[in-house]
Amino acid sequence: MRWSPDHYLKYADHRLRPALDLLARIPLDQAEQVVDLGCGPGTMVEALLQAFPTAELTGIDNSEEMLARAQENFANQATWQNADVALWTPKTPPDLIFSNAALHWLDDHEALFSRLFGFVTSGGVLAVQMPNQFDQPSHVAMREVAGVGPWAEALKPFLRPAAVAKPEDYYAWLKPQAKSIDLWKTEYVHELKGDDPALDWISSTALNPLLEALGENHREDFRTALAQKLKKAYPKHQNGTTLFPFKRLFMVAVKA
Template identity: 40%
Template sequence: MTHRWDPQRYLAYADERGRPFVELVARVRADDPRRVVDLGCGPGNLTALLAQRWPAARVEGVDSSPEMIERATRDVPGIDFRVADLRAWAAAADEPVDVLVSNATLQWVPGHLDLLPALVDRVAPGGTLAFQVPGNFDEPSHVIRAELAAEEPYAPHTRDVAVPAAHGAAPYLRALQGLGCEVDAWETTYLHILDTAVDPDPVFTWVSGTGARPTLQALPDDLRPAFEEELKRRLRAAYPDSGHGVVLPFRRVFVVATRPASH
């Protein structure tokens, strides 16, 4: 089963999700790129920031979700958005990209470390590949979902769902250095404060728009409500409100790799 993304649910915490993108792009040293591509652009709200940063560039957004591209095309004028699989895009023979950005996308591509050579090949000499992936897969928000999904009666429906995974900064750094790139790699853990007065189950809202979404969509309609209620209950226990909101720790891994200029 191929899951479908919900742009509205994804944008529920747009500010929190957008901060890593801003901090990633801030480390890109490109003065006047001609072509900038956002690979895994989602609803396009962050792609718009690339057009603001480099107004003379041709900015493009690519995403495998028709729902996300429909939303991006509607809400963000002046940018070329299109539906494409990331792996097919990487393998295509096309003009080089001066700045290639991928924000919270590669974790959905199994074996994506092996995809890095193809992505670097799409970057022009002297250009930049910049990406960010979550590094929080051992946190309760993921562990609880996996444990519940493995229980009956849910397990037969969720056994083969897509599950995100990523590496720490060091494996990416070594792989890209091996490709001849100059690499800047780092990790940051954000402590997001989520207001339960606005949303009584904020961690559920967060994960249901991203990591838990394939699991939720894989469940039949008669099982999904019970699963959601139990997931909410366990997440509330794991992320209590201390009186100042729910604290959601979120580790992220950042990489900015510059391809050598041709000699």
């Protein structure tokens, strides 16, 4: 699956804020080995190195396009590695595994989170933020449109069940290895501009796999049908802006 760094970074300020909120809650004074898991275009490199200036930072992602942008902008500030996050194993136990808006793409979170937390050093931290939008209008509309029309059969394999579990599930999975666990939810309300801002936002993330699966003949028809639903769900205000609520789940677990 191809990702567009330029499209993703169009909303860089909005996407950066949750990552900074996550970083602010990490109870570490120092960390020597830091992993940015699902690092994308390297958005958090400077903030992580500012928080942990002596750290050896490794960025992990499975998108060649995103890693190319990260290397272009931050070549000497981190080590960049193309790897499947679900299969990745660190060479050195990290003091911090930081993952912003990445792990919701993967299944079997019980096994995944237990495995990742197991890599962390004693006293180290697993810090994770994930979008939690499955039941929100943008994602409901996306599934509704995908389920009807000439593209329905082709898109069926890409309609995943909700990957993000309940907070109490993550607590239960992490607690056997944890000294402490901090869990919280936040709903951001983004002020977006443009003709179809909700569609544009999800096109660079959740909608991307579906758009890639569609042939050229159906892609624009699909986007048009989805845009109509999203405009009703997220109407423009009189000043021309669109408010786009976005829910996210956070966790900071300290290893025993």
